[in-house]
Amino acid sequence: MRIVAVDVHDVRFPTAAAGDGSDAINRGDYSATYVRVRTDSGPTGSGLTFTNGRGNEITCAAVRALAHHVVGRDLDDLAAHQVEFWRSITADPQLRWIGPEKGVIAMAAGALVNAVWDLRARVAGKPMWRFLAELTAEELVASIDFHHITDAITPEEALALLEKQAAGYEERLALLEKDGFPSYTTSVGWLGYPDEKVRELTRTAVAEGWRAVKMKVGGPIADDVRRAEIIRSEIGPDALLMMDANQVWDVDEAIANMARLRPFDPYWIEEPTHADDVLGHARIARNVAPIRVATGEVAANRVIFKQLLQADAIGVCQVDACRVAGVNEVLSILLLAAKYGVPVCPHAGGVGLCEYVQHLAIFDFLRVGGSLDGRMVEYVDHLHEHFTDPVRTRNGRYLLPTRPGYSVELKPESIKQFSFPDGPAWA
C-alpha cells in the first residue's frame, strides 16, 4: 500500500466571540490544520494540529512543504524504518532551520506524522491505543529517535522499562474496560466567563460526576482569588482544583501569586511562566511545593521535556499530541516521564485534542507508566460533534475508544462548513 496524496484543509470554528477557550494569553477561533493522507488502495489516514485561528494558513503551508516526505512512500517500508521516516520530516536539511523542531514546523510535522499513524492503525483495524499497546517493546523502541536524549534515556533503558511493565497488562486493560480512564474538566473556569457562569458550570460539573476541575488564572490576582473561592466552595474540600496561568507570570510573580492562591488548595499550577523556562519552572516548583508544577502543552519537543524532568521542574507532564512531532516523539516523552517517575496528564481541549490524547493516556497506562496514580486526561466539552468518532465520557471518565484509528477524522460536512475562508460559516 502506497501513500499517493496529502490533502490539507484550513478548518476554523468561530469560537472567539463566546469567550470559550479564552485564557491569560490566548483568545481565538479554535482551528485545525487538518491533514488526510490517501493511498493507492482505499484506506486513508487523518491527522490534525490545533491552532488558534489566524496563522492556521501558516501551519497548512508547512504541511504542504513537508508532504513530499510522505507521498510515494510504501506503508510497510515506512513502518519498518520509523526513525529514518520521522527524521526525514523533522530533520529535513532545509526545513529544520525554521524550527528547529519547534513551532509551526513541528506542529505541521505532528499533523502529518499522526495521519500516517492513523492510517497504520486503520489498516490494522485497531484503535490507536490498542495498535500501540500491541506493538512489541522492540517495535516501540524502533519507533523512537533517541537523538539528543541519550543523556537521559537510552534505547536499552527504554526497552528494559517496557519489558518490566509487561506484567499486569491484562489486569490494567480489564480495569479500563470496566471504569474508563480518569479525567478532569476545564470547562468551568475560562477567563472570558463571568462569575455566575463559573458558579453554574461548576455546579453542573459536580452534578455530572467530575471530581477534578481546572480554572484559568493569570488575570488580576484579586479576580483569580475570587473565582478560586467560588469554585472551591462549589466542589467541596475533597475534589481536586487545578489552576492554569497560561504562561502569563514572571518567575517571582508566579511564586507570589501562588502564595495568594494556596488557601484554595490547588492540586497543580499549570504553565506558571514562559513555556521555555526550564530553570524558572524548577525554581517555582521548589517554592510552591507541595503544589505540583505542570506544563507541556506548548513544550516544543523531547529535549524540553527531558530538561523539565532532569531539573525536577515538573510534577505533572502535560504532553500534547500534535505540538510535538507526532506519535513517535510522544513515545519518547512518555518513556522519559516514566523513567523520572512523573505522571503524564496529557493536554487536551482545542480541536480534536481530547480525541487524540485519550489513546496516549490509555497506552501509557497499559505499557509505560503502568499506574493510574495522579493520571488524568483533560476534558473540554467543545466541538466533539464535528468528529466521526468523538470521545465518550461517563462519570468524569473517558470510555475506551473502539473504532479503528486515532479518532481525529472530521466529518466531511464540518470540513466543508468551516473551511477558511470559503466555507459557509465564514462567508
Next chain:
Amino acid sequence: MRIVAVDVHDVRFPTAAAGDGSDAINRGDYSATYVRVRTDSGPTGSGLTFTNGRGNEITCAAVRALAHHVVGRDLDDLAAHQVEFWRSITADPQLRWIGPEKGVIAMAAGALVNAVWDLRARVAGKPMWRFLAELTAEELVASIDFHHITDAITPEEALALLEKQAAGYEERLALLEKDGFPSYTTSVGWLGYPDEKVRELTRTAVAEGWRAVKMKVGGPIADDVRRAEIIRSEIGPDALLMMDANQVWDVDEAIANMARLRPFDPYWIEEPTHADDVLGHARIARNVAPIRVATGEVAANRVIFKQLLQADAIGVCQVDACRVAGVNEVLSILLLAAKYGVPVCPHAGGVGLCEYVQHLAIFDFLRVGGSLDGRMVEYVDHLHEHFTDPVRTRNGRYLLPTRPGYSVELKPESIKQFSFPDGPAWA
C-alpha cells in the same frame, strides 16, 4: 509619517549545489524572507529573515499574517510605545500559539520588526548602530519587553548598566573609526568542501589578515580531526580556531569528541548539541573547559538566552539578528549577556546576517558590553553583492557602516532575479 504597506518577497539563492553553507545538519539554498515597509511620505524600511531554501514561503506567509499590526501605524506613535508595539506582534492572542515566540513566527516577527527599525534609522539619517547608540538609556530600556526575564534583569538594573557604560563612549567610538570591529571568518571549513579546498581557503584567509577562523565539525570524527589538523597547521599556533558542530552531537558525544579535538586548541565549540538543551550545554561547558561553549544562532528568544546565562552554559553569546523578534529582543539579550559578563559574538553568514549584526556588535561595544575582549563578529564571504550597502572588511575587521539604516536592503535587480519561483534564476 504613517506606514501604509508591507511588501514580502520570497528570495532564494541557489547555493546548495556548491556546498557553500553545508554543515552537519543544514544543506540548502540560502534564502531571505525579505520585507519592505512603505510609508505615506516616501521613506521605506527593509528587513529580512534568513532561511535555508524550502520553507521560505512559510516565513513569508507568517510575515503577511503579522503585517496588520504594522500597517496604519504612525511612526512617531510606534516609536513612543515600543513595548506595546512589539507585544502586538509577538503576543498576538491568536498567532502566539503557533510559536510561542519561536520558530517561523518569531523569525517573521524579526524581519518585520527590523524593517520598522530600519525605517526609523533612515528617517533619522543614521546607520543603525549610531541610531541605537544615540538613544538615551531611558529610550533603550523603554524599547525592551522585560516580561519573563525579570528574574535575571530588571528595567532598573538595565538602566543602571547603561548609565555606567556611558563613560568612555567617545574613546570607544574613536577606536572603531580607526580600526574597525574584530571579526573571524567561517569561509574556510564547510563540511561540503574537500580537504584541498579547505587548505587553500585557509591559506587565502591567513594572507588576507584573518587571525581567527571557524571550521565545521560533526561529520565522522576522524574527518573532523583531519580537517582540524590541516587548518591548525595553516593558521599557526597563535591564531584562533573555532569549531561548530551545528547541534549534531548528543551531550556525552560532544564531551567525548571535544576530547579528540582538544589537541588542536579550539577557542570555542559552537552548538555542540541541540539548541534547546540548556542543561546539556551547561554540562558540556563544565566538561570541556577551558574551551568555551558558544551558541545562539537558533536560540529562540530571550528566555532561552536568559537560562543559558543563568546556568553558566555559555562562554560566548551568539545572538542572531532575525531569529529572535528583531532589535527589541536583541537589546534585551545584549543586556542579559552584559549582566552575566558573557561576550557577544553575533551569528552571521547566511543572507544579510553580516550586514545586520555589524550594527549590533558596534552598538554593544559602544553602549552595553563596553569591551572588545573576546568580541568578534562572524564573517562569511557570501552574497554581499546583492545588497545596496554591503559590509566592508579590512584586515579581518568590519569597517563602520556609514549609510543610514540597517544595511539589509536588497538591490531591486537581485530581488527580481532570485524571486522564487518566478525569477529568472529559478526558471
